[in-house]
Amino acid sequence: MKHNAFDVIIVGGGHAGCEAALAAQRMGSQVALITHRRDRIGEMSCNPAIGGLGKGHLVREIDALDGVMGRVADRSGIQFRLLNRRKGPAVQGPRTQADRDLYRRHMQAEFDNLPNLAVIEAAVDDLIIAKGKIAGVTLADGSEISAAAVVITTGTFLRGVIHIGTVTRQGGRMGDPATSKLAQRIEDLGLPLGRLKTGTPPRLKSKSINWEILERQEADENPVRFSFLNSGDLPPQIACGITHTNEATHELIRKNLEKSAMYSGNITGPGPRYCPSIEDKVTRFSDKSAHQVFLEPEGLNSDLVYPNGISTSLPLEIQEQYVTSMRGLEFAEIVQPGYAIEYDYVDPRALDSTLRVINCPGLFLAGQINGTTGYEEAAAQGLIAGLNAALSVAGAEPFILDRSQAYIGVMIDDLVTRGVAEPYRMFTSRAEYRLSLRADNADQRLTPLGMEIGCISRDRAEKYEDKATNLADARFLLSGRTVTPDRANAVGLRVNRDGHRRSVFDLMARSETTPTHIVELCPESSAISSDILSQLSIDATYASYIERQGRDIAALKRDAEKSLPLDLPYQSIAGLSTELKTKLLATRPDSIAQASRIEGMTPAALGLLIAATRRAERKSA
Numbered sequence: 324m325k326h327n328a329f330d331v332i333i334v335g336g337g338h339a340g341c342e343a344a345l346a347a348q349r350m351g352s353q354v355a356l357i358t359h360r361r362d363r364i365g366e367m368s369c370n371p372a373i374g375g376l377g378k379g380h381l382v383r384e385i386d387a388l389d390g391v392m393g394r395v396a397d398r399s400g401i402q403f404r405l406l407n408r409r410k411g412p413a414v415q416g417p418r419t420q421a422d423r424d425l426y427r428r429h430m431q432a433e434f435d436n437l438p439n440l441a442v443i444e445a446a447v448d449d450l451i452i453a454k455g456k457i458a459g460v461t462l463a464d465g466s467e468i469s470a471a472a473v474v475i476t477t478g479t480f481l482r483g484v485i486h487i488g489t490v491t492r493q494g495g496r497m498g499d500p501a502t503s504k505l506a507q508r509i510e511d512l513g514l515p516l517g518r519l520k521t522g523t524p525p526r527l528k529s530k531s532i533n534w535e536i537l538e539r540q541e542a543d544e545n546p547v548r549f550s551f552l553n554s555g556d557l558p559p560q561i562a563c564g565i566t567h568t569n570e571a572t573h574e575l576i577r578k579n580l581e582k583s584a585m586y587s588g589n590i591t592g593p594g595p596r597y598c599p600s601i602e603d604k605v606t607r608f609s610d611k612s613a614h615q616v617f618l619e620p621e622g623l624n625s626d627l628v629y630p631n632g633i634s635t636s637l638p639l640e641i642q643e644q645y646v647t648s649m650r651g652l653e654f655a656e657i658v659q660p661g662y663a664i665e666y667d668y669v670d671p672r673a674l675d676s677t678l679r680v681i682n683c684p685g686l687f688l689a690g691q692i693n694g695t696t697g698y699e700e701a702a703a704q705g706l707i708a709g710l711n712a713a714l715s716v717a718g719a720e721p722f723i724l725d726r727s728q729a730y731i732g733v734m735i736d737d738l739v740t741r742g743v744a745e746p747y748r749m750f751t752s753r754a755e756y757r758l759s760l761r762a763d764n765a766d767q768r769l770t771p772l773g774m775e776i777g778c779i780s781r782d783r784a785e786k787y788e789d790k791a792t793n794l795a796d797a798r799f800l801l802s803g804r805t806v807t808p809d810r811a812n813a814v815g816l817r818v819n820r821d822g823h824r825r826s827v828f829d830l831m832a833r834s835e836t837t838p839t840h841i842v843e844l845c846p847e848s849s850a851i852s853s854d855i856l857s858q859l860s861i862d863a864t865y866a867s868y869i870e871r872q873g874r875d876i877a878a879l880k881r882d883a884e885k886s887l888p889l890d891l892p893y894q895s896i897a898g899l900s901t902e903l904k905t906k907l908l909a910t911r912p913d914s915i916a917q918a919s920r921i922e923g924m925t926p927a928a929l930g931l932l933i934a935a936t937r938r939a940e941r942k943s944a
Contacts, residue, residue: 327441329355330716331709332460332470334447334505336364338698339476339690339705341430342390346709347474348440349389349778352716355468356434357443357460359499364442365395365430367698368478368496369523370629371423371621374549376406377749378699379416380730383765385699385706386550388773389783391433392702393549399425401561401623403546412861413758414751417547422558422622443468448504450512450686457685463504472712474687476705479521481506481667481692486584487660488638495666497659506667512683515670519746520585521696522600522634522663525642528656529626532618537564537651540617551766552783564618564651568601568633572648573612575641576605584636584663600663601633601645616649627658636663668694671738677711677721678704678735687712693738696746703731710778722776726926727756727876729769740920755926756876758868763861767791790855797851797859801828804845814843831863882933885915891935898931907932 329352333344336358344356358364373396374382386393400419407415434442449461450473459469480495480502493501510516542560580586583602599607604614617631630652635642639660646655671693673681678693680686689708690701710722724732733754738747751757760768770787773779779787805824812818816830827845830836838856842849848856893899893907902923912918915936919929 327353328459328469329353329441330471331355331712332357332468332473333476333709334460334473335476335478335480335690336361336442337366337368337476337478337690337701338392339478339701339708340474341365341433342385342392342702342705343474343476343687343689343709343712344440345391345433345437346388346706346778347713348437349780350710350713350717351777352439352713354440355443355470356440357445357447357462357468359444359446361431361442361444363427363499364434365427366496367421367423367426369521370631371421371426371619372418372631373400373421373426373698374416374418375699376414376416377730377751377753378697379406379418379549380751380760380762380765381699381703381734381749382549383417383551383762384729384731384769385702386552387765387769388706388710389770389779390702390706391430392699394552394554395426395429395433396421397548397550397554397557398429399558400546400548401425401558401620402540402542402563403548403557403560404540404543405547411864412763413761413865415762416751417549417762419546419549420561420563420619423625424622425558446500446502449508450505452512452683455684457683471716472685472687474689474705474708474712475505475509475692476688476690476701476708477502477505478691478701479664479666481509483664483666486636486663486665488582488584488636488641490638491584494664496664497662501666509667509669512680514673514680516667517670517694518665519668519691519694519743520663520665521691521746522585522636523661524601524630524633524635525646525657525661526621526659527618527628527630527646527652528658529620529628531654531656532564532628533651533653534564537566537618539563540565551770552786559623561620561623563620566616566618566649566651567613568604568616568645568649569613572645573605575645575648576602576637579637579641580606582638582641599634601635602637618651633661634663635661637661666691668692668743670694670742672740672742674739676723676735676739677715678708678739679711679715685712685715691746694743694747695734695738696748700734700747700749703734707731707735710776714776719776722772724769724772726754727759728772729765730754730760733760741922741924756872758865759872761861761865763858767794793852793855794858797848797855798828798862800847800851801831801841801845801859802826806830806844810844814840816840828859828863829866831860832866836860882915885933885936887912887914887918887932887936888939889913891932891939896931896935899928903928 331347331352331354333356347354399421402420446463447460451459483495483501485494539562541562619629621627687708689704726733804827808818808820893904
């Protein structure tokens with residue numbers, strides 16, 4: 324079979340592969356997406372849900388750079404919920420339960436009739452390297468496809484092994500073969516490989532569940548979408564059911580732990596700490612008598628239910644026993660057993676901040692191959708790898724987001740500087756500048772950057788520019804209108820009568836301020852749309868904190884290249900963990916930048932090093 328030459332080849336059609344292919348295509352590259360089956364593009368291999376805490380921020384950022392996950396999730400979401408709604412916007416996370424079939428269908432529609440993008444159904448067995456650079460790929464049938472850049476997004480397929488009790492089989496996920504030859508080729512390149520594992524729960528037959536006796540979790544009345552664009556009408560919204568494990572469930576699992584692949588020694592790779600199997604929960608949290616299980620329908624027309632919270636690698640007969648021990652599931656039927664999957668990953672410290680393999684120009688990696696877990700983490704990496712693959716082919720400057728600009732920047736920096744000891748998952752707590760990196764302002768932070776490199780559509784650019792103009796005009800109006808304390812109190816705002824005038828924008832930071840108050844204090848604001856006013860209220864709430872964070876960010880950038888004294892007494896620096904003291908004494912980094920790359924180093928610890936260095940400088944002056 325003969326194939327045309329391409330600029331960029333994407334290997335794999337999962338969430339990372341989809342974003343990578345579409346990002347490179349938006350940049351004007353000739354792109355080939357190579358996947359085993361076109362009808363599995365956009366497959367949700369595990370939980371049919373998008374977003375959540377930290378993860379929802381990633382989806383908003385993907386959307387702000389004109390990626391597709393957000394708008395596809397909007398078109399297929401059947402239960403939208405804003406997590407942490409009672410907390411501040413900085414830690415709120417949009418999430419939706421998705422219709423698995425709708426999601427796949429809408430994702431595949433994104434590839435229809437696109438210029439410069441071909442989908443090829445094939446397996447990639449080898450990489451073509453010429454003069455130390457990537458030159459293309461070799462398919463299973465022996466044919467070759469040339470390209471100046473290749474993005475590998477193989478997910479859990481590299482030497483993937485599925486475990487159900489003592490039964491093991493080769494597979495990238497249930498029903499799909501593993502990728503072995505490409506894994507060997509990656510190993511031959513000298514890239515550091517490791518093993519990780521993840522798991523999935525059994526799928527249940529909806530009609531066999533007694534929904535009437537279960538607690539219900541309803542969708543939000545006012546759904547918060549992912550995309551900053553109008554993504555059309557939402558699908559019908561549904562409720563999920565809630566049940567719990569119990570002592571009988573736990574006793575069944577404890578008695579059969581030796582039959583679990585994870586506890587029998589069959590699996591050596593660590594799993595995600597924050598998404599533990601039911602075996603891990605029963606063992607690690609032995610003091611808990613019950614664990615919550617969300618029963619999530621997989622689609623509007625599907626009879627499958629995803630019991631979120633009981634992933635497992637126990638034998639099928641044990642799964643049947645512990646499932647039916649729970650309230651409402653007494654007669655539940657398992658349609659597909661839960662299983663664990665173990666797979667190869669590449670230590671992401673072998674990559675640079677563009678997700679390019681350092682010792683192989685033109686080769687990029689994205690998704691679970693880099694040690695992450697989750698659709699959102701994979702998609703965000705795919706977006707960055709696809710953009711940078713296209714930029715590298717064009718000979719343009721790379722596109723890099725740092726920790727102060729995006730959660731995407733936080734994730735990639737964590738990966739390439741610290742590596743992973745377990746599957747990496749995004750949390751808001753990982754971002755030291757999370758007050759600035761909110762889900763609501765992702766477009767303000769990133770869309771202008773996307774416009775600069777040319778990855779934003781004309782429609783999105785025009786809508787963003789209109790919004791930016793309206794925000795600027797409204798903020799100018801409200802910042803310029805000042806009122807006395809007496810005037811503020813007259814409309815119902817309790818302001819200290821200290822004689823100081825306050826702008827209406829500053830007053831919007833107060834939790835009790837309503838749109839009615841704003842219009843009373845500034846009648847011209849009645850022309851401001853509710854969306855713009857809502858955004859300005861959030862901006863006002865965080866304005867002083869963001870100003871302070873801006874100074875911190877600037878200071879950290881200035882200090883990045885600060886030299887560290889060779890005799891700095893790390894062992895006596897209060898606040899540093901014993902582990903970090905040991906590593907610092909062993910490596911003796913010569914700069915803050917070098918210290919930041921030590922595994923386990925945190926921004927807070929870097930701050931302690933900077934302070935200790937300044938004290939040492941003052942003493943020697």
